[in-house]
Amino acid sequence: MVKTKILVSACLLGENCKYSGGNNKNEKVIALSDKFEIIPVCPECFGGLPIPRVPSEIKDGKVYSKNGEDLTEAFMSGAEQTLYIAKEANAPCAVLKENSPSCGFGKIYDGTFSGNKIDGNGITAQLLFDNEIQIFGESQTDKLRYLYE
Template sequence: MKMKTKILVSACLLGENCKYSGGNNKNDEVIALSEEYDLVPICPECFAGLPIPRVPSEIKDGRVYSKNGEDLTDKFLDGAQQALYIAKECNAPCAVLKENSPSCGFGKIYDGSFSGKKIDGNGIAAQLLFDNEIQIFGESQIRCLKNLY
């Protein structure tokens, strides 16, 4: 039997209650990728020791701030490093990450004003994974993954 390629997936997309609000972003299409791939759940914010639930965070001027003004950049960087370690350990060529997140967003993130406005940019973990040659897909792009690896 052929070994399935391992891919990283934001744990909230798999139904894990690790979202800042204490809930999840369960996505059945993402879960269905398990037919073709070995899904490795990650949550850089949990890896960083941030609580569930937690105050929402956004990126402004390259730093991550909680809505109450706390600078969480170092925690987000630590969580991103742990995600990268897992990616390297399991030889994952790609990751399916939660869109718009300050950790996992890729291409678009919230603008740091906590107003719901999005700007071009990448979350902390998504950027680190991308910089280390791991291909990033948001949950709306998973059709691109069919038979890719």
């Protein structure tokens, strides 16, 4: 049986690519490999950002590091590379890290580095969504299993 290919934020799979140098390993996400062919992605790494790196948030449509550096171009580059992979794999959906300036979908941090969240999407999540790729956060894995069974 051929498994449907899906993109998954590499940090959720235990890859140490998070801004802090750690990961966001999530066993429910990892368990998706039973039903899907998982393609790990890290748009921030694809965009050339180092590990570890200064935290970033979106403010006024641009991505800034906590020290004020405009990283929008790196985030856009990583998003475009992620979209290319999604199209090459014919992946109908992606499981992405919630609240991230790259991967957040529905809620992201507000750009003040205070922990406050606002309605919005990360750079990669928005680009994938605009290209008809369905986005799920790590808390929505049960919904994903239901839709693609």
